[in-house]
Amino acid sequence: MSQASAAAAIATPEAAPRRLRSSFLLPVLSGIGGLLLWELAVHAFALPSYLLPAPSEVMVVMVEKWRLLLDQLQYTALAAVVGFVIALVISIVLGALIAASPAVERVIYVWLVVFHAIPKVVVAPLLLVWIGFGLQSSIIFVVVFTFFPMLVNTVTGLRSADPELLLVTRSMGGTTWQTLRAIRLPSAMPSIIAGIKISITLAPLGAVIGEFVASNKGLGHMLIQSVGSLEVPTAFAAVVVVSILGILTWYLAEWLERVAIPWHASQRGRAAE
Amino acid sequence: MLNTQDIRIEDVTRTYGVRGAELHALGPISVTLEPGKTTAIVGPSGCGKSTLLRIMGGLDRPSSGRVLLGGQVAKEGTTGIGVVFQRDLLLDWRNVLDNVLLPAQLQHRDLGQARSRALMLLRELGVGDFAMRQPWELSGGMRQRVAIARALLCDPAFLLMDEPFSALDALTRDQMGVLLQRVQNAGQTTSVLITHSIPEAVFLSDRVLVMSGRPGMILDDIPVDLPRPRPLSLRDEPEFTALTRRIRMHFERTGVLTA
Known part of the structure; x- marks a missing residue:
């Protein structure tokens, strides 16, 4: 959309329904259309x-087994949240250490790359043993x-502060810690x-x-059990x-982005959307 | 604030190692800049003007010689220095007022007093109504005014300006020159202005140092005895044009400017 037409879209009274149509109605219609095609193809x-x-069959299973699905969801969500928070803390702390010290980077980074290169699914049985x-x-x-991903982005972000911005705090007698807080971290x-x-x-x-491999609860366990017993509609419900x-986690991240960096070029004006 | 306010540059040189070779960028330079006066430094690109300014601010080290600020060797972490860079270097994650308050926060000063002074400076510089706005909402000229307010917040004994108006259009530059005179705390602050603009150098300073090409050395030392405050119309006066002609002749002679 050109700047002129964008401005017109904001200015005219028809703009709001048009925006609603393009941002909400079209994706919903597309989704419903896809499900209908799927239903028709199955029949x-x-x-x-x-x-x-068929989608209708999956829907019936979801309604019938909603309590079971909710229980499994809670278990999976708990693992996801706790694991993510642990990873976030480790990656920020380790990222800050690596960004601050080339010696730390030389010692740790190679292990991290090796660790990342190992296929996670392959080591899953080992984790079960350990x-x-x-x-x-x-x-x-x-x-x-x-x-x-969080570690790499933290290191990249902490290292990519504009060197001239760092001069600002240096010229004011700022300490390394003050520079980290005032310039490097924001x-x-x-990137973080x-x-x-x-x-x-x-x-x-x-x-x-x-x-899949190391639990008798959760959506992953439910999925693998359902496939094993050919209860494919239940497996689809879990999926x-x-x-x-x-x-939901994606939209949570989007919200976090808007709250954490409202000043960034990617976010300016998004509050008005 | 430091007590004595002169800047003594003593046999300062700066060389850089570039791909195994040694690049002699600056000096030797020896000069004393009088307390409370504004000295403009003009010279061709790459002559080491900005390097000299960074050495004065303790942001770079000389290869030999030293710079004394009020009798103390210039080094990183020295307070009492305000620096205005070529880019405004405002922090996008802070609003205008918080950007101006940054030096007070870093130096653990009384934030109440600092806030009053910040608002006063912003008002004097014509951006008082934008104190709570974000930097990206401001024009280039307004952003640079905020950067000047930030440099002046802690009432520095030394104000170092590295081509502060070079990114601005001609009209805004003129306006900024007039505003700078108003807030510069004349007679109290020892100021150094690096610029490529000969009229700007004469208009804003009490003395102009003309530098040669690399390695930058002082070619001429020109006193500017024009009355203050200086209106823009001063630029049409014969004394003003005589001074700008004298500076320009150096650049014509060395081939930086062609007649």
Whole structure:
């Protein structure tokens, strides 16, 4: 949209319904259209439900088993939240140490890269042996899944402060700690938030994969059990709930971004949207 | 604030190592800048003007020689210095008032007093109504006024300005020059102005140091005995144009400007 047409869209009385149509109505219609096509395809090709259940069938299962799904969701969400918070704290502290000291970087970074390069799913059985069965395994999985993007973005952010901005505090006699607080950390926030946005959507995924192998509770466990017993509509119901959790965490991250860095170029004017 | 306010530059040189070779950027320079006066330094690009200013502010170290600010060796962490950079370098995550208050916060000064002075400076600089606005909502000229207010907040004994108006249009530059005279605390603050603009150097200073190309050395030391406060119309006076011509001739002679 050109600047002139954007301005016109804001100015005219028709602008509000038009915005509502494009930002809300069209995605909803697209979603409903997709589900209808899916429903029609299942009936048209007479697909058995153990192969591909119709959306209506998944919906019925969700209504029937809502309490069970909610219980499993709570368990998965707990693992996701606890694991994510642990990963966030570790990545910020470690990121600050790496950014502050080249020696720390040389000692630690190579291990982190090796750790990141190891396929997480492959080591899942080992985690079961080391940590045991239950919530703690899922939490560790979430930490492993979410830690690296936040660490890399924290290091990048802390290192990418404008060198001329650093002169400002230096010229005022600011200490290293004051410079970190006044310049480096706020400068790094967009990068840190970007890392959080990537990681926060990986958190439910990490919890579910942890539950695949090392838990007898949670949506991941429910999913793998349902597939094993060919209760595919139940498995789909679990997938839908995991997806909803993923979408909610994404919007949580979006909100966090708006609150944490309202001054950043990417956020200016978004409050008016 | 430091007591004695002169700036003594003693045999200062600065060399840089560039890909194994040594680049002699500056000096040797020896000069004393009188207390309470404004000295403009003009010279071609790359002559080391900004380097000299950073050495004065303790933000860079000389390869040899030293700079004394009020008798103390200039070094990082020295308070009592206000610096205005070429870019305004306002912090986007702070509003205008909080940007101006930054030096007071870093130096643990009384924030109540600092706030009153910040608001007074912003008013004098014509941006008092924008104290609670964010920096990105301001024009380039307004942002640079906020940067000047920030540099002056703690009533510095030394005000160091590195091409502060170079990013502004001609009209705004003129306006900024007049405003700067108003808030500069004439007679109290020893100021150094680095600029590429010959008229700006003459208009704002009591003395102009003309520097040669790299390695930058002082070619001429020109006193500017024009009355203060100086109106913009002063630029049409014969004394003013004689001074600008004298500076320009140095650059014409060295090929920086072609006649």
